[in-house]
Amino acid sequence: MFKHILLPTDGSDLSGKAIEEGIRLAQSIGAKVTALNVMPQQPTLFYHARISPEALAEAARQAKAAANAHLEEVRQKAAAAGVACEAVFESNDSPYEAIIQLAEKRGCDLILMASHGRKGVGAMLIGSETQKVLTHSRIPVLVVR
Numbered sequence: 001m002f003k004h005i006l007l008p009t010d011g012s013d014l015s016g017k018a019i020e021e022g023i024r025l026a027q028s029i030g031a032k033v034t035a036l037n038v039m040p041q042q043p044t045l046f047y048h049a050r051i052s053p054e055a056l057a058e059a060a061r062q063a064k065a066a067a068n069a070h071l072e073e074v075r076q077k078a079a080a081a082g083v084a085c086e087a088v089f090e091s092n093d094s095p096y097e098a099i100i101q102l103a104e105k106r107g108c109d110l111i112l113m114a115s116h117g118r119k120g121v122g123a124m125l126i127g128s129e130t131q132k133v134l135t136h137s138r139i140p141v142l143v144v145r
Helices: 011-030 054-079 095-106 120-124 130-135
Strands: 004-008 030-037 085-091 110-113 143-144
Touching: 004 095, 011 030, 011 054, 011 110, 011 143, 030 054, 030 095, 054 085, 085 095, 085 110, 095 110, 110 130, 120 130, 130 143
Parallel strands: 004 030, 004 110, 030 085, 110 143
Antiparallel strands: none
């Protein structure tokens, strides 16, 4: 059975549901979890206008604070369930690659993530990052809707 589950989170409601399911699964099988938040790196150019280093630093600080809040929420839920949890923040313009690389590096044997469904016709489609993880991962992926 699974011993180490990677739980990517972006702080969305759907991601929160996946986190809860992942912690519940880990608790039931005695596995540990690693929570991961991947934030894109900040662009230095936007429509040919240079963004000031100060504005970039502030945006990065705010993104890191939001990521830490999401990860702390996962830590607290895992602790309440008696599940060992490590939290990791990554900055990468390719979230799916960061998810797969971290899962491999940390020895995770399952990636459990949200489908990132949308409204209307988009609700029938799987999220692009989730789709890429499913397509490229050699580690099993469980998708929560």
